[in-house]
Amino acid sequence: MFLKPSHKMLAASRLPRTLAFQLSAAYSLAGLLLVLLATVSLYIVLRTELDKSTEQFLADKLHVLRTILQERPHDRDALREEIQLETAARHYQRFYIRLLNDRGVPILTTPGMAEHLDVAELIRRTRNHPEHSVSMTGLHGRGFRVASAIAWEGTPPVRSDTIQIAIDISEEEDLLRRFRWWFWAVLLASSVLFPVLGYGIARHGIRPVEEIAATARSITSTNLRERIRAEGYPSELASLAGTFNEMLDRLEESFERISRFSADIAHDLRTPVHNIRGEAEVALARARTVDEYREVIESTLEEAVRLSDLIGDLLFLARAQSPLTEFHRERVNVSSLLTTVRDCYEASASDGGISLVAQAGTESLTAELDRSLMLRAVSNLVSNALAHTPVGGTVTLAAGTENAVILIEVSDTGSGIPAEALPRVFDRFFRVDPSRSKASGGTGLGLAIVQSIVTLHGGRAEIYSQLGHGTCVTLRIPVPPRPDSLPSLLENH
Numbered sequence: 001m002f003l004k005p006s007h008k009m010l011a012a013s014r015l016p017r018t019l020a021f022q023l024s025a026a027y028s029l030a031g032l033l034l035v036l037l038a039t040v041s042l043y044i045v046l047r048t049e050l051d052k053s054t055e056q057f058l059a060d061k062l063h064v065l066r067t068i069l070q071e072r073p074h075d076r077d078a079l080r081e082e083i084q085l086e087t088a089a090r091h092y093q094r095f096y097i098r099l100l101n102d103r104g105v106p107i108l109t110t111p112g113m114a115e116h117l118d119v120a121e122l123i124r125r126t127r128n129h130p131e132h133s134v135s136m137t138g139l140h141g142r143g144f145r146v147a148s149a150i151a152w153e154g155t156p157p158v159r160s161d162t163i164q165i166a167i168d169i170s171e172e173e174d175l176l177r178r179f180r181w182w183f184w185a186v187l188l189a190s191s192v193l194f195p196v197l198g199y200g201i202a203r204h205g206i207r208p209v210e211e212i213a214a215t216a217r218s219i220t221s222t223n224l225r226e227r228i229r230a231e232g233y234p235s236e237l238a239s240l241a242g243t244f245n246e247m248l249d250r251l252e253e254s255f256e257r258i259s260r261f262s263a264d265i266a267h268d269l270r271t272p273v274h275n276i277r278g279e280a281e282v283a284l285a286r287a288r289t290v291d292e293y294r295e296v297i298e299s300t301l302e303e304a305v306r307l308s309d310l311i312g313d314l315l316f317l318a319r320a321q322s323p324l325t326e327f328h329r330e331r332v333n334v335s336s337l338l339t340t341v342r343d344c345y346e347a348s349a350s351d352g353g354i355s356l357v358a359q360a361g362t363e364s365l366t367a368e369l370d371r372s373l374m375l376r377a378v379s380n381l382v383s384n385a386l387a388h389t390p391v392g393g394t395v396t397l398a399a400g401t402e403n404a405v406i407l408i409e410v411s412d413t414g415s416g417i418p419a420e421a422l423p424r425v426f427d428r429f430f431r432v433d434p435s436r437s438k439a440s441g442g443t444g445l446g447l448a449i450v451q452s453i454v455t456l457h458g459g460r461a462e463i464y465s466q467l468g469h470g471t472c473v474t475l476r477i478p479v480p481p482r483p484d485s486l487p488s489l490l491e492n493h
């Protein structure tokens with residue numbers, strides 16, 4: 001059934017939903033409640049205190065008169081003085097007393113009492129409240145607090161008199177009226193000031209958030225250098241800005257790496273294509289002999305192979321990074337894998353006067369690995385080692401386990417890698433000496449591929465190198481080994 005939205009719902013949905021509005025509304029409400037609480041409680045305390053002091057004043061006066069009547073019933077002067085002179089001396093808070101004998105005839109009265117008070121009304125009002133004072137309005141509209149009490153003459157008591165007492169409380173009523181006026185004025189001013197101030201404070205408080213949002217909005221792939229200046233921000237927002245800046249650092253670095261990578265790909269693809277084109281153009285410039293054509297075709301083929309190897313490597317790296325990449329683990333004898341690699345490179349090693357050794361003692365070491373990928377990784381390492389080891393040097397292949405981790409190690413006694421280049425050797429297209437590597441055909445993808453393969457196996461690759469002394473690359477692959485297949489730790493560890 002279709003429900004019509006009520007007026008209330010419509011009004012609520014029309015309210016601005018900004019944080020500044022919500023904060024200032026909350027401030028205002030809390031502020032108004034506090035002002036209300038403070039003023040109302042002050043008013044109640046003031047009123048109670050004024051009532052109490054009036055009550056005490058009346059009680060004091062009654063006590064004095066009762067004492068005089070009880071102790072000195074014939075001392076009319078003392079009574080007159082108390083009733084006439086003292087009351088007349090008070091100008092602001094006037095009070096009036098009337099003393100009546102047991103027949104209700106006034107004995108003494110404060111002068112002017114009948115002008116201000118309706119005495120008959122006073123008698124009527126106080127008759128039902130023998131102990132407490134009551135309020136009444138005088139003849140000129142002024143407020144009074146009136147009380148009446150029995151007083152005994154003499155000790156032991158001879159007869160009873162009645163004391164009627166009235167105190168003018170119009171000053172106090174004025175004070176309370178002024179207070180009430182101020183109360184409404186303060187409430188009105190607060191209900192205007194609180195929202196205005198609250199909105200200002202909220203806007204000031206969320207300005208950093210807006211600045212962060214503005215920076216985030218202005219960032220594109222071409223201006224990743226922009227950062228939030230968090231000086232003067234409160235600590236919570238400073239840490240938010242810091243986290244945001246760190247994210248931008250990472251993004252900038254990734255973007256830089258991607259653009260460097262693209263530039264490197266373009267460069268590395270262009271070189272063989274350029275070579276093929278140049279040779280073809282030169283060959284076609286004039287008539288050639290069959291041998292010359294064969295030479296050109298051979299060189300073109302070489303460049304084409306290089307090109308397809310490079311594309312193959314790039315494709316491999318791109319696929320290896322996809323989370324969907326599948327690889328086939330099988331039980332692999334690690335030492336026979338090392339022997340296979342050694343056999344592959346033996347010829348080129350002896351051509352270069354380098355001895356290539358696969359360390360013995362790991363015959364029974366088997367693990368669940370992707371054989372062809374591991375062959376590729378170890379081959380890349382051996383090819384690097386051979387390329388950077390001079391005549392008379394040694395390249396050693398070794399394997400072992402350490403706390404349920406398979407270690408495969410390729411070390412050489414070659415040129416080594418400068419310390420500042422070490423952290424980047426696993427980056428794609430990174431070459432310590434690009435000109436030298438170009439000559440030997442290196443593209444700088446070998447170690448990146450090694451790392452991808454090890455990462456696919458859930459492990460990591462580590463490199464140690466000392467310039468002029470040699471390099472050692474260790475592949476650490478966590479494999480839960482079979483208890484019976486564990487040889488002792490690598491001998492050279």
Ligand SMILES: Nc1ncnc2c1ncn2[C@@H]1O[C@H](COP(=O)(O)OP(=O)(O)OP(=O)(O)O)[C@@H](O)[C@H]1O
Pocket residue numbers: 380384385388412414415416417425430431432433437441442443444445446447448471
């Ligand atoms: N054993 C090593 N000794 C000295 N330098 C090394 C060694 N292994 C790698 N390097 C340095 O690290 C760089 C990166 O190696 P990587 O295998 O990634 O690329 P490459 O060998 O230049 O090219 P590719 O392997 O793609 O043909 C090399 O250019 C080389 O400078």
Ligand SMILES: [Mg+2]
Pocket residue numbers: 380383384442445446447
């Ligand atoms: Mg290499």
